[in-house]
Amino acid sequence: MTKRLWIDTVGCQMNVLDSELVVAALRRQGWQMAQSPADADAVFYNTCSVRQHAEDKVYSALGRVRAEKAKRPELVVGVLGCMAQKDQELVRKRAPWVDLVVGPGQLHRVPALIDGVLAGSGPMIEVSLDRAAGSRESVARSFESYDPDRDPEMRPTPFQAFVRTQTGCDKFCAFCVVPRVRGPEQARPPAAILAEARKLVDEGCREITLIGQTVNSYRWSEEGRTTRLSDLLVDLDAIDGLDRIRFVTNYPRDMTDDLIHAVRDLPKVCHYLHVPAQHGSDDVLKRMKRGYTIGEYLEMHGRLMEAIPHAAVTSDFIVGFCGETDDEFGLMLDLVQNLRFKNSFIFKYSPRPGTKAFQRQPDDVPEAVKKERHRLLLEAQTEASLSGNVAMVGTRQKVLVEGISRRDEKQLTRDGLDGSSETDLQLSGRTMCDRIVVFDAPQRLIGRIVDVDILAAGPWAVSGTLALEGSPQEPALDEPLVHSIAMPTPSGKQAGHANPA
Numbered sequence: 001m002t003k004r005l006w007i008d009t010v011g012c013q014m015n016v017l018d019s020e021l022v023v024a025a026l027r028r029q030g031w032q033m034a035q036s037p038a039d040a041d042a043v044f045y046n047t048c049s050v051r052q053h054a055e056d057k058v059y060s061a062l063g064r065v066r067a068e069k070a071k072r073p074e075l076v077v078g079v080l081g082c083m084a085q086k087d088q089e090l091v092r093k094r095a096p097w098v099d100l101v102v103g104p105g106q107l108h109r110v111p112a113l114i115d116g117v118l119a120g121s122g123p124m125i126e127v128s129l130d131r132a133a134g135s136r137e138s139v140a141r142s143f144e145s146y147d148p149d150r151d152p153e154m155r156p157t158p159f160q161a162f163v164r165t166q167t168g169c170d171k172f173c174a175f176c177v178v179p180r181v182r183g184p185e186q187a188r189p190p191a192a193i194l195a196e197a198r199k200l201v202d203e204g205c206r207e208i209t210l211i212g213q214t215v216n217s218y219r220w221s222e223e224g225r226t227t228r229l230s231d232l233l234v235d236l237d238a239i240d241g242l243d244r245i246r247f248v249t250n251y252p253r254d255m256t257d258d259l260i261h262a263v264r265d266l267p268k269v270c271h272y273l274h275v276p277a278q279h280g281s282d283d284v285l286k287r288m289k290r291g292y293t294i295g296e297y298l299e300m301h302g303r304l305m306e307a308i309p310h311a312a313v314t315s316d317f318i319v320g321f322c323g324e325t326d327d328e329f330g331l332m333l334d335l336v337q338n339l340r341f342k343n344s345f346i347f348k349y350s351p352r353p354g355t356k357a358f359q360r361q362p363d364d365v366p367e368a369v370k371k372e373r374h375r376l377l378l379e380a381q382t383e384a385s386l387s388g389n390v391a392m393v394g395t396r397q398k399v400l401v402e403g404i405s406r407r408d409e410k411q412l413t414r415d416g417l418d419g420s421s422e423t424d425l426q427l428s429g430r431t432m433c434d435r436i437v438v439f440d441a442p443q444r445l446i447g448r449i450v451d452v453d454i455l456a457a458g459p460w461a462v463s464g465t466l467a468l469e470g471s472p473q474e475p476a477l478d479e480p481l482v483h484s485i486a487m488p489t490p491s492g493k494q495a496g497h498a499n500p501a
């Protein structure tokens with residue numbers, strides 16, 4: 001009998017891709033997607049450890065599935081990803097009804113592991129080596145990159161796909177658990193990345209997003225030649241049938257001129273750059289061990305804007321990091337007001353076991369202060385986002401139509417709207433600068449690039465009207481910047497944030 005899988009994903013694009021690949025591997029073995037955990041033979045949580053809140057969500061979900069497992073002991077419950085690698089046995093101590101704990105470096109083992117559990121093997125924990133458990137090489141070997149072929153119908157949309165350039169991270173920022181749970185930085189060979197991209201395009205993919213924890217640190221050396229991210233972009237840009245190339249997330253110090261010039265010169269590369277500053281104070285950046293000063297960030301930002309004046313630059317910020325004073329917070333606020341990022345992911349500091357900050361720096365900013373600073377920074381960012389969007393009103397933009405807007409998707413489910421392909425619904429898509437555009441049009445346009453005249457703007461999106469079909473395709477007008485919205489996971493849930501970098 002066909003077995004059904006439910007998978008819930010939290011975290012960054014890396015997790016979204018991992019879930020997609022695990023689902024693809026299981027579907028190849030005959031599994032189908034379930035409508036809910038109650039309808040599933042296996043329930044997986046692909047987890048994130050970047051913030052405590054993400055872990056709390058998974059433990060709550062595990063609490064909710066406990067009753068189902070008690071009713072149906074044959075139900076396989078699995079915890080995958082970063083929390084599995086970080087907590088290992090602790091997951092089963094806190095939730096003994098979990099059958100599988102599988103770290104991100106062991107995902108290729110999931111089909112065999114699930115078969116084992118179904119055959120009565122009992123619970124299994126498959127994780128990679130801890131960062132301090134051996135040489136860099138031996139730890140790296142224990143984190144296997146997992147990039148099998150995907151069938152087109154297994155991707156969240158047939159016209160968009162994530163492609164991994166590298167796994168892991170060696171930067172060791174004081175607050176970040178990624179180098180521990182995702183292992184040492186390991187690049188994929190350029191030939192493998194390009195072959196995957198060509199296959200995706202042959203299957204109808206029009207937009208590829210390259211993902212790496214610090215994607216712009218990408219380097220691959222072979223036979224005396226080093227391939228950088230900018231070289232990869234040149235080769236991807238030459239693929240017939242591919243329309244758009246994006247990449248996330250960028251580490252500020254590795255934003256080199258060759259990369260900036262590739263973004264400027266290659267017509268398919270989106271002028272959208274997520275380059276997290278994390279803070280606006282040199283003292284805090286030093287405590288965070290970010291490896292650059294605000295002066296260096298500003299210099300990088302200046303080079304970028306000089307080369308591509310309309311580029312969309314976005315950032316991440318952590319408020320309330322250990323010892324953050326009012327003055328230090330003020331410097332972060334100044335940075336957001338001055339650089340006018342198109343968008344920022346703003347988080348309250350959350351201490352992470354296993355990080356340098358957790359071991360050596362007290363989490364001494366009161367929660368109420370963190371909350372207020374979060375509010376103030378978000379207010380400043382919202383104002384900057386709105387003014388950038390308002391500047392788009394009156395322009396015509398090329399929009400890749402991604403799907404039905406959330407508003408109409410809800411209405412379709414609730415009121416049973418006519419969802420035929422010719423009925424006008426509110427659709428949602430993105431510009432080359434990743435700006436979200438909503439407009440009324442027939443569903444058959446999903447997956448196509450259309451011209452939209454922008455009529456109104458809000459802080460998170462702009463709205464417009466479809467330019468007449470067959471009208472000349474005008475070049476995209478200059479536009480400032482946006483942020484990335486996670487793609488739906490195979491279970492239809494959204495992931496919560498960009499890759500940290």
Ligand code: SF4
Nearest residue numbers: 169171173176500501
């Ligand atoms: S914040 Fe980014 S660069 Fe720093 S350790 Fe984490 S993943 Fe690496």
